[in-house]
Amino acid sequence: MRLKSGFWVSAFLRRCMVDGMFGAVLRKGAEEAGAVYILVNHLDGTCHLFGPSPGASHDEQGERRWIIEASPPQSPVDATALIERRIRFDPDIWIVEVEDRHGTAGLAQAP
Numbered sequence: 179m180r181l182k183s184g185f186w187v188s189a190f191l192r193r194c195m196v197d198g199m200f201g202a203v204l205r206k207g208a209e210e211a212g213a214v215y216i217l218v219n220h221l222d223g224t225c226h227l228f229g230p231s232p233g234a235s236h237d238e239q240g241e242r243r244w245i246i247e248a249s250p251p252q253s254p255v256d257a258t259a260l261i262e263r264r265i266r267f268d269p270d271i272w273i274v275e276v277e278d279r280h281g282t283a284g285l286a287q288a289p
Contacts, residue, residue, distance in 0.1 A: 180240055184209040187272055190216075194276050194283055201276035201283070208270035215247070215264065217257055217275045218283045224250035227257040228285050229264070244285050 194201040218226040231243035248257045276283040
């Protein structure tokens with residue numbers, strides 16, 4: 179069973195906070211099935227940007243699959259420009275930013 183985007187984002191942010199990371203919704207998308215993009219800010223001028231995997235967006239266990247849209251040394255400004263292009267293509271997307279100095283906020287790239 180797949181979770182609604184709004185519910186998944188809420189649970190993801192709660193998990194980040196439990197793990198000691200600060201996160202916030204920068205842009206709220208479609209509650210039911212909006213695509214979710216996660217900007218992981220490393221607070222050193224670099225970031226990761228994760229987007230939904232092309233093709234199957236969920237694995238066999240129902241977990242979301244991700245691709246890295248931008249990885250360090252990408253700056254948050256460059257990642258924001260990429261996000262703006264995605265919004266012009268799909269206005270229903272969610273944008274979530276998480277501050278994680280040492281990682282990818284628990285997200286892994288799809289195989």
